[in-house]
Amino acid sequence: MKVIIFSVSAGAGHAKAAEAVKNHIEFNNPNSEVIIIDTLKYINPIIDKVVIGGYLKSLKISPAIFGKLYDYTETDYGLALISAKLNEIMTFKLIPLIHDFDPDIMIATHPFPTEMLSILKTKHKTEVPIVSILTDYAPHSFWIHPSIDAYVVSTADMIEDICVKGIPKDSIYDLGIPTNRDFLIKYNKRDTLGEMGLSPHVKTLLIMGGSLGLGKIEEVYEDLLKVNNELQIIVVTGNNKKLYNDLIKYHNIKIGNKKTHIIGFTNKVNKYMQASDLLLTKPGGLTITEALICNLPMALFSPIPGQEEKNAEFLLKNNLAVYLKENQITSIIEDLLREEKYLEEMKKNTIKFSKPYAGQNLYILLDELVKKNEFKELSIM
Structure with a gap:
């Protein structure tokens, strides 16, 4: 052919x-x-x-x-x-x-x-x-x-x-x-977290902004540091070198009851998605598709006006994601972690739409x- x-x-x-x-x-x-x-x-x-x-x-x-x-x-x-x-x-x-x-x-x-x-x-x-x-x-x-x-x-x-x-x-x-066919590979969550010095017993949040590292990633990260719950945060900065340089100071350092692992550009997104409990991301089409395959619920921020706003509407309508309103990010995440059934419900819903x-x-x-x-x-x- x-x-x-x-x-x-x-x-x-x-x-x-x-x-x-x-x-x-x-x-x-x-x-x-x-x-x-x-x-x-x-x-x-x-x-x-x-x-x-x-x-x-x-x-x-x-x-x-x-x-x-x-x-x-x-x-x-x-x-x-x-x-x-x-x-x-x-x-x-x-x-x-x-x-x-x-x-x-x-x-x-x-x-x-x-x-x-x-x-x-x-x-x-x-x-x-x-x-x-x-x-x-x-x-x-x-x-x-x-x-x-x-x-x-x-x-x-x-x-x-x-x-x-x-x-x-x-x-x-x-x-x-x-x-990519790599998304059919299954990784062991415990092993992946262990490689990063993270615990399988603590909720893991993954923050991404696509390959360009766009969106208010740093602001979202800082709001997560205010969450009362114990957390592990993985940040993928993609090709955004400025963002990587701004956040690398937090790499593998514990701030209160939060530990952070910073990653630049990577072709192992599948691996990190499978190790996480919630993806915080702008709603790009490929990112959504990858998250659904990994049965990963989403929390959305900084959608590009137009197509990504439409993507967000689809996710919210089908209870696959929550929207992170400005000045409410900390409380929204705390509510999700307190009422774990919501996370579980979104996770189950991803199976219906995963292809x-x-x-x-x-x-x-x-x-x-x-x-x-x-x-x-x-x-x-």
Whole structure:
């Protein structure tokens, strides 16, 4: 199977999903040839720097701007039309790549390449099957385009919303967001905590802000230090070096009845999630998916306006998480730890929404679409 996966490096989620898909395809079919294209960077590095650089800067400086843009593009036809025109201009840069590589199937893990591939298919520039993997827990109009053979969604709740936007129900697949196969590995909680000098008999809270270490992690951490209960706190700072340098002074030091373990960037998130009792995080799509697989309840802070707020709504509606309101973080955590049944109830609920075999099931879908397309081509001949 020859596969092109088109992604965009806007944060790590889309790229992680692309790597996970590649991982599953190569595991199931070692003879496969799979390439991942950072779409905007491939088309024009300057455009990538302007668009993605601007996006990341807005998240750090003024997330509200991104939230307004998210809302406007959902309802404003003019803005959507401008975006479509820009994507159409850039789309044709992909044609030589597609012709040279001659894929059996193409996959998009971001709205930009989803729209570009839709344009190519609609204009009959390719007949290759196209799959779009939505990496959040609510659909946005930017994801939804004609001529996409399969939409893969994280939860059945999204199916009706996508159908309303004109997509046939039989092309929407509730398979879940693929994660790396490493998330199928089971770790011993006692051993993991022991490696960090932590106790299996004390509640362990894990704080993360995605690969970029975004959100008010330091403020949340300081509020946890005020909690009356005995706690162990693991903080993963990701690629945020400033945050790591600010917090490393607390590493393996006991403050009152709290002990802290600080970790920078790591590819062992699965291991730390399995060792924890509660995840405090911004609600990114991949982070949510990973936590659900690890049956880990969540407490949410600093959602990016727009898609992460929608993700938070999904989690709260299904009693998978609590929301950490500013100035109430300490009391919310104390209430959770005092009424342990709430934590247990959320943990049980994660089992209903966990899709650990999303990658395996996606591969089966890809294989079916490729075979169906091959049969169609033979019928035409």
